[in-house]
Amino acid sequence: MMAVGWRGLSAGDVSRRLGLAGEVMARLAPVSRVGGPEVVLPAEGVAARLLARLGLEEADRESTLAARPDVRREPELWWVLDRSYRLLLAQMGQRRAGDPAWRALPDRTGAVGRHLFVWVFLAVVPQVRDYHAAIGLTDEESWDSLSALGDELASSRRLTGRAGLDATWGLPLVFTGVGFRLGRLGFERSCPESGEHEFLQVGESVLNTHVPASRTPLTDEACDASFARAIALAGQFPERVVGFACHSWLMDEQLTQYLPSTSNILRFQRRFTTFTDRVRADWAPIEHVFHRRFDGDDVPGALLDELPQRTTLERAIVTHLRSGGHWHNQTGWLRTH
Ligand SMILES: CC(C)(COP(=O)(O)OP(=O)(O)OC[C@H]1O[C@@H](n2cnc3c(N)ncnc32)[C@H](O)[C@@H]1OP(=O)(O)O)[C@@H](O)C(=O)NCCC(=O)NCCS
Incomplete structure (x- = not known):
């Protein structure tokens, strides 16, 4: 351990040798390398x-263990690992403005690079578990929250056909205790609005709501409890x-044209009273319902031909697109205080 030179590397060395994007360096270069563990x-x-406890499927556990970072073999990646770890510790419990995404490291960093952030998240488990206990999450809620890692690895592997992590914006929030899962739904603390907003007054804030994919239906009872x-x-x-926001394709009111009003998705949507920030997002139901990705804005006809048409929702998504319509993400707002 002592003979290795990763501690002497500069941010510039690391960035050049690994071909890191400016976004990565903007995140990591300011993290202090002196002091702290x-x-x-x-x-x-x-x-x-731990990987099993965090809900990783066997294929993802194996690929992660096989891609364990080695301080001697890959000092530059170890530098990224160490800085990313310190960054998470510094941000524990801190809400953040701006884009929280951690984009994937360049392909040239290989399997170790594609799993590096998984190891960062593993390293910080003891601290985020302590933080969860401090804010009153139960032990089960804590592990449930952290199992977002297993969910995301499995979904990324299905979507991309490759092991390891793709870009992730949710996991840095989960592994700093800002995002957590409470029963059926996930939530994350957001920054208060600082300016004009049609739903929030200055200084008020909401919890962002997430609907994790699951075979468990989105029942009223489960949502009420969450x-x-x-x-x-x-x-x-x-x-x-003062309430909740949910930015999702589940908030697209066009779903009312296709699903029965008793469906769980529409019952969930009706909880939200105001809708803003509508953006075209055909990719969202294609990715979340069919686990498929495509390039460009328009869903290729050949892809539509391949999609299963077993359920009302599957048929709705495809019928709407075939008739020239589009799906949208939008933000639903629900005030409780
Ligand atoms: C949200 C979710 C749990 C709702 O499932 P649900 O409780 O069964 O929803 P509904 O009662 O509204 O279902 C209405 C119809 O759509 C179908 N449906 C719902 N979700 C489906 C899915 N993911 N895939 C295929 N069909 C689905 C149901 O089977 C039902 O059709 P049917 O009567 O022909 O069987 C489910 O859609 C899901 O897991 N989605 C992925 C997660 C997601 O997109 N989250 C938001 C990310 S921004």
Whole structure:
């Protein structure tokens, strides 16, 4: 360990040798390398057990363990690992404005690069678990929240055909304790609005709501329980939480033309009273319902031909696109206080 030179690397060396995007350096270069603990990775057996606890499927556990970073072999990647770890520690429990996404490292960093952030998240598990306990999450809620890692790895592998992580914006929020799962729904604390907003007053904030993919239906009872738990938890945050927002294709009101009004998706949508920020997003139902991706704005006809048409929703998505329509993401707002 002592003979290696990763500590002597400059941000410029690392960026040049790995071909890192400006976005990565903008995130990592300001992180102090002096003071604070250096990253320590869990030993092989501990890591294997932890990966199972975080809900990784076997294929993702194996690819992660096989791509364990090595400080001697890849000092530049170790530098990225260490800085990313310190960044998460510095941001623990801190709400952040702006784009939280961590984009994938360049392909030339290979399997280790594609799994590097998985190892960063593993390294920070003890601290985020402590943070969860401090804000009153139960043990089960804590592990449930962190199992977003397993969900995201599996979904990324299905979508891209490659093991490891693609761009992720949700996981840095989860592994700094800002995003958590409470029963059926996920939530994350957001920054308060600082200017004019048709739904929020200055200084008010909402919890962003997520609907994790699951075979479990989105029943009223499950959602009621999740929202009630979120309201209880939010009461002890320093910010003034006045309700919920949900930015999703599930908020597209055109779904009312196709789904019965008793469907869980429409019952969920009707909880939200104001809708803003509508953007065309045909990719969203294609990705979330069919687990498929395409290039460009328009869904290729050949892809539409391949999609299964077993359920009302599957037929709705395809029929609407075939008739020249589009699907949208928009933000639904729900005020509770
Ligand atoms: C949100 C979700 C749990 C709702 O499922 P649900 O509780 O069954 O929803 P509904 O009661 O409204 O279902 C209405 C119809 O759509 C179908 N449907 C719902 N979700 C479906 C899905 N993911 N794939 C295929 N069909 C689906 C149902 O089977 C039903 O059709 P049917 O009567 O012909 O069987 C589910 O759609 C899902 O897991 N989606 C992926 C997660 C997601 O997109 N999250 C938002 C990310 S921004």
